[in-house]
Amino acid sequence: MQENLVQKIVEEVLQQVLKKQPSSQYDGKIPIGVSARHVHLAQAEVEKLFGENYQITPKFELSQPGQFAAEETVVIAGPKGSIERVRILGPARSLSQVEVSWTDAMKLGMKPPLRISGDIKGSSPVTLIGPNGSVVLNEGLIIAQAHIHMSPADSARFQVADGQSVQIKVEGIRPIILSNVMIRVSDRYRLEMHIDTDEANAGLIQQGALAEIIYVQANEQMDVKEIPPVFKQAERPSSYQFDKKLLSQVEVLEIEAREIIVPKNTIVTALAYDKIRELNKTLTIRSE
Numbered sequence: 001m002q003e004n005l006v007q008k009i010v011e012e013v014l015q016q017v018l019k020k021q022p023s024s025q026y027d028g029k030i031p032i033g034v035s036a037r038h039v040h041l042a043q044a045e046v047e048k049l050f051g052e053n054y055q056i057t058p059k060f061e062l063s064q065p066g067q068f069a070a071e072e073t074v075v076i077a078g079p080k081g082s083i084e085r086v087r088i089l090g091p092a093r094s095l096s097q098v099e100v101s102w103t104d105a106m107k108l109g110m111k112p113p114l115r116i117s118g119d120i121k122g123s124s125p126v127t128l129i130g131p132n133g134s135v136v137l138n139e140g141l142i143i144a145q146a147h148i149h150m151s152p153a154d155s156a157r158f159q160v161a162d163g164q165s166v167q168i169k170v171e172g173i174r175p176i177i178l179s180n181v182m183i184r185v186s187d188r189y190r191l192e193m194h195i196d197t198d199e200a201n202a203g204l205i206q207q208g209a210l211a212e213i214i215y216v217q218a219n220e221q222m223d224v225k226e227i228p229p230v231f232k233q234a235e236r237p238s239s240y241q242f243d244k245k246l247l248s249q250v251e252v253l254e255i256e257a258r259e260i261i262v263p264k265n266t267i268v269t270a271l272a273y274d275k276i277r278e279l280n281k282t283l284t285i286r287s288e
């Protein structure tokens with residue numbers, strides 16, 4: 001009795017502490033969730049696979065609020081093979097979608113495209129087999145693009161916007177860097193990076209490891225103004241067309257670009273050559 005009460009108080013205090021702790025508890029890093037192969041089903045497919053009016057049963061909650069792993073599993077099949085007991089994730093969606101790793105895809109005999117979840121137009125076909133029947137999806141099989149779920153507050157903290165891509169690094173005994181990791185911002189999201197089992201295995205990553213954003217990639221379709229000033233310097237041009245008759249070390253110091261392109265008749269001073277070497281720049285003579 002007494003012990004129960006103590007436990008209850010401890011739990012309540014812990015909960016208060018956890019509530020107050022912002023996601024900065026990770027010290028600027030992002031917890032990693034490894035997604036194993038799984039299926040999202042539309043209600044129509046649920047009924048074809050499990051029976052009329054069937055509702056999938058939540059087994060346990062996932063880290064993203066409202067999402068759950070279901071009790072039910074299906075067999076997924078392709079031209080070369082099949083994989084049993086593939087977990088269904090709920091709740092039901094408007095379109096059915098199957099997310100596998102490249103290793104799984106080879107087993108099935110398919111080459112699905114790398115896509116962000118939900119973008120399945122023109123993706124690969126796949127067959128689903130349940131206890132009540134099977135369904136052939138003409139599209140819906142994808143390799144999921146690595147992504148980071150975050151709240152608007154986290155997006156401000158990391159200075160990234162929804163739809164932007166970043167490069168992340170995971171330290172460890174086999175450190176890896178992943179590029180094109182897409183930022184997904186919603187107030188329904190909790191900070192977490194989702195990668196598939198192939199990516200996790202590449203870096204010997206286990207559930208709960210932390211990732212660090214090391215670079216924000218400039219998206220072509222995105223307005224430059226949206227990119228935080230901190231990252232603007234990464235966009236400096238890679239080459240500079242020099243058009244004067246004399247290139248001295250003063251100009252070399254002023255040119256930000258790595259490559260300096262000069263016309264054939266430009267005189268380059270000895271000190272300019274030294275500075276170019278010292279700053280690890282390259283000099284290209286333009287042949288007109």
Ligand SMILES: [Zn+2]
Nearest residue numbers: 117147149194
């Ligand atoms: Zn996700």
